Amino acid sequence: MYKMKRLLFLLGTIGLLSLILVGCSNSNSDAGTSGGREKVSVAALNNYPPLIFKQDGKLTGFEYDLLQAIAEEENLELEFKEMKFDGFIPGLQSNQVDIASSLLIREERKEVVDFSDIFLNSGLVLAVANNSSIQSFEDLKGKTIVATQGSTTFEKAKELADQYGGKAKPLKETDALYLDVENGNADALVLNSPTVEYRLAVDGDNVKFRIVGEHMTVDEHAFAVKKGNKELADKINAGLKTVKENGEYNKIHEKWFGK
Known part of the structure; x- marks a missing residue:
């Protein structure tokens, strides 16, 4: 009888430990995600209206809304990091951030970062x-x-x-x-x-x-990622394509630039 009770006690203890280990394993597997979303950091200015700027203590603007729409389509969770503009490319290269906003495509920049598809033309x-x-x-x-x-x-x-x-x-x-x-x-x-x-x-x-005078340049706006990060660039491009096709891009553009 004593041996039977001891056996049941050991089996119960082992079962409890198994549940704890499974819980820990599930907790660790969620690192770097939020509700299944991939966490991505974005270098952002806070004073570049209407593209991206701070209003009532929160970031907003055309690029901010566009990135959020892309993130929704591609199951990403964005973390915006306010930085000085001259820190954007070094931030990508040193893995401080994953995406840089507010960049114009330039040949010399193509040598050190990869660009997404164009999302806005200006000058x-x-x-x-x-x-x-x-x-x-x-x-x-x-x-x-x-x-x-x-x-x-x-x-x-x-x-x-x-x-x-x-x-x-x-x-x-x-x-x-x-x-x-x-x-x-x-x-x-x-x-x-x-x-x-x-x-x-x-x-x-x-x-x-x-x-x-007139516009001095014809400029193309795109998001930048670290050189070689094709996976993230592809996700940005896929999301951008989707929001252009479903009309969300036009809504965001009209909100910030009018018809």
């Missing part, structure tokens, strides 16, 4: 204060042109400065570009057309800036 523009004497690019002689450090906007600012006898000045924050011109510390700024046009629309009757 760089020159903007000045409303009361500025600058009416054309020729008026940039002796003027200071600000643009975002480490971006194609600063390359264009340097090009304009060299061509017309001005000075190019890099700043890290998009908001700082407007403030620099508004405060008289710079005479003009170079930014992507959707950003400037959105600023003019938001300012309404109190608009403080105007665009000089």
Whole structure:
């Protein structure tokens, strides 16, 4: 009788241990996922309206909404990491982030990162204060042109400065570009057309800036991943294709840019 009780006790203990081990195993197998979703980190600016920016303490914007729609289609969970623009590509290369937003396709960038399919076309523009004497690019002689450090906007600012006898000045924050011109510390700024046009629309009757001349470039926006990460690039492209086909892309575009 004693041996029978001891045997039943040992069997019960073994069963309990098995349940605990199974629970631990299931818990470990969920690492790196959330409800079956693959976790992906995104390098993001917080001051680049209407593409991606912070409003009421939360990120929003065209790129933010588009990435969320792509993630929904591809079963991804996005974690946005706010970074300076010049840290985006190093962040991809060092595996700090998986995706970089707000990048324009450039041949030199193709050498160090892989791009998704194009999701938006735009161009760089020159903007000045409303009361500025600058009416054309020729008026940039002796003027200071600000643009975002480490971006194609600063390359264009340097090009304009060299061509017309001005000075190019890099700043890290998009908001700082407007403030620099508004405060008289710079005479003009170079930014992507959707950003400037959105600023003019938001300012309404109190608009403080105007665009000089035509678009200086024809630019293509895409998301970037670490060189060789074909799996993630393919998922972004598949999701982008789906949201374009089902009409979600058009809804997001109309929300931020109008019809």
